[in-house]
Amino acid sequence: MPRSSAFLDYMKKVADDIATRCGRKNGKGGQLHAVIATHRHADHINGFATKGKREAPDASGDVIRSLEPRFVVQPWTEDPDLDPKALAPAEAAKIGGARGFAALLAGMQSAAAGIVEEAVRLGAKRLTPPGAGEESASGSAQSPGMGKARQVAFVGQIRFLGEDNIANRSAVENLIAMGKAKGAKALYLHADTTANLGLPGVRTHVLGPPTLKQSEAIRKMRSADNVEFWMLLGATGTKFTAAAGVPFPGRDCVDGARVPDHARWLRDHVRSARAETLLGIVRTLDKQMNNTSLILVFEVGGARLLFPGDAQIENWQYALANPEYRRLLADTTLYKVGHHGSRNATPKAGLWDHFAKRSAKDGADRMWSVVSTMAGKHGTTEATRVPRKTLVEALEHDTNFRTTQNFERAEPDWRDFDIDPTTGRVTEVEKPKHRRTAGSVMKPR
């Protein structure tokens, strides 16, 4: 996926900062202990993308790779042995299982690519979302009308979700290569595995994602037919959006703008039906992708640090059904809020209600929460908005809440915490303001 140069510059700065913190001096040395890619969504792995030219490590992924991480941790679905590319749609459907599932994810990613291509080509003008004036009866000249702004937002949402689901090949390959490098270890984890990350005093619990056998919820979306559906859809999206793939070329066809009057009502309706379907498809595959997220709990002395990636309820279900995990989660000291604070990523009854260290009052043992989010980027209703307002309110009320959203410009976009291994107490480290000057860090876009 093409990213803006501002974004790439920013990721490079982040990577350089990591290098410095790992001991790199004058462009030499330094080692990273572990890299964790929770799942394959672009917003989680774009930082690992490379420039392709090995000799010029000027992309963030090149920098990270040069730090020779000892451990490269990913969910089981990313295991290159599952090799989705080798399977044709029909084969994948027949084989099913983990390989079929990997093929399904790949099919979804190419479907996303096709959808983005279509959404970009058509744009808000020709991809009218369902509008308010649509109840008009047959024969009415009214088309599904709506405000221009909403129209743009609707198609923007399709693009946003679509783009996030397109495979970032260079990042994926970089992660695989780092795991295969000499002295490194690639870990492809699923729920219930023990992950030894070689950190003294730190236990790493893997609560998700469940394997297909472990989770009926994930199975639900994995029927043999679905694999083929997604793979064919992926092939469809990329085939017919290219000019060469148009069926019946040169057959008395005109552009949509030149449709005769009697066909305009239907044209507008087909456009809006299409827009709605596209959004439905990207939402579905987005959710599936999120459910491959690693859910990790790091236990450091008495401290429990919870990192659930973008896991949605279906992923959580497996972990929350296990009483041992529920006890573990209840003692969470720091919660990296799931999925940028969206609706279905922080299960209330199973998770939030049981956090024992929630407290309305400030105190040494009060739970911490951090979220990486940006309001106004995603969702148009209270139900779909990210971050969810009610969730943010609850976090502010019950935890020491830190969000990337209220950083001041002079600050770097991260937080440092100290953990006392004996007491498990978490404290925030003084912000390293001296390392930056005001305005030197650009916000990513």
Next chain:
Amino acid sequence: MADSLGVLSPRTRWVTVIAQDPSVRRGKRIVTGEVAIPREDLREGPWGHRVQVVDYDASLDRYRKPKPITDRDDPFKDTDPDRLIADPEFHAWNCYAIVMSTLARFEFALGRRVAWSFGGHQIKVAPHAFADANAFYSRQDESILFGYFQGRKETVFTCLSHDVISHETTHALLDGLRKRYMDPSSPDQAAFHEGFADVVALLSVFAMPGVVERIVDLGETGKKETTDPPRRIAVSRLTENRLFRGVLRLGEQMGEEIQGVRGAALRSSGEIKPSPQWYHEDPKFEESHRRGEILVAAILHAFVGAWRHRLVGMGAETESLDGGKTLDRERVVEEGAALAGTLLTTAIRALDYAPTVDLKFGDYLSAVLTGDREVRPDDKKYDLRRRLHEAFASYGIRPSASTADGGAWPHAPQSLRYGGVHLASLQRDPDEVFRFLWDNRKDLGLDEGAYTEVLSVRPCTRVDPDDGFTLHETVAQYVQIRRLRADELRHVDVRPPDGMPTDTEVTLYGGAALVFDEFGHLKYHVGKSVGGDHQSEQLLRRWTSGDFERTAAGSGGLPHYTCAAPPARPRGRRSGSHGDEDSAEAQPAGISGWLRRLLPSRIPLRRR
């Protein structure tokens, strides 16, 4: 098609279509056939009085200009099928012809005009609406939209699949006849839309002799292909097992190029072995699409049973030279196609005798038995009613009406009052029918406190397909709606589910079909009451599936992190399925048989 004297029928026109889809072939040749459609003066498109084909493609934002209408009666007669599938103008014709023939079948079966649900006269059809493995009917878009996609080998055009077109058209027609069948109710009602659409689609396909020929060949030979099948077949070889095997093989062949994807409607239904456990015990069959397949399976078995019955009857009259009983192959095929047509008529006609709300499979069976007995009293030829009865029973479906009466609905009470109503008005005026209901509300067991509305009144003339016997009836339907708080439900004998707050508002739907004879006397009153045990069951199901959470979110405000359903979408589109009421992202109900089986359940599509 002209008759042997070269005279064209003034009312009917026969046009070439792909018999099933491009993957059903005889040898290497795609099987084509002809369907009968009403003759009409077309505009280019084709654009007729009930169907307007518009070849707009939203994925490419492209509109294809149609060719001018020629004076050829069947514009694609004797065209090489390979050329047909490469010709977008033929795609448009194929859609037009099959939508029209499906509509004509409904009108023939019901003996009257059948309206679309959206009020307009012409449904819009887009044969290449988008690049997507998808095809659906949409009430709000007043259209049926067909996609095309990359198949295993080549591009698959859904607009070339007879069963897909028929299936979607049936959704549209059923929606026009019984709007309430899309409401959340029982798993049966949700399944009915799908199952019935598959039944109509498959029987329409079986009514094509070229397709029946494939069934006979595939069942008979058990091999892939015989170039020159024998002209006569021994009756002893035409067993139910063999015929059914032919049906299954056809299912495998339908959409061969993307095997495992296409043809699932026929194949997966055919593979459900007769047993009551699917319907009554297996939770997998609670899901509406799978449940619909039970209906299809029962009808497929009745079809094969009746076909065999007919062939044995014919075989009894013949004797071949070597002493065995044999039948002309063509006659076997002809009988199969004719039976498919008869069964299709019976299946469609039943709709007029089916309740307007909360349909159960047993209700449909009783409606089938009632309607068929009314119009086709002599059933010796196919023994169809007994076979339907038995086939449904083998899947655990019993008629809702008493079996003492053959499973048909009981007649309406004799004591009704007709004093204030006029016959002529009763046959077309909803106000007059309402007057009749009002006068007889006690005898008919209507809920007196409910809002009541007569939805339609239609006079019809039905014809016995075997002997031309005609039957004049007037069918009407009404709904009753009552909105009660949970603590008021006991007034209508409904139990609120445990834990439902007493101030929860619940809307109950009742209603019935009314069938009057030609003298304006009520013959049948088939419906569901606003109250009673069936409503308690339904309410419990809706409650446990979270159907009421949305209301709760609106009033009290649910916490942020629950999995409550998101707000209802505009225009009140609802899912056809239940127990899965994730509202906005509910089941893709408007999608055709094999396609929708592929779709992950969370992709929202336009409602039927």
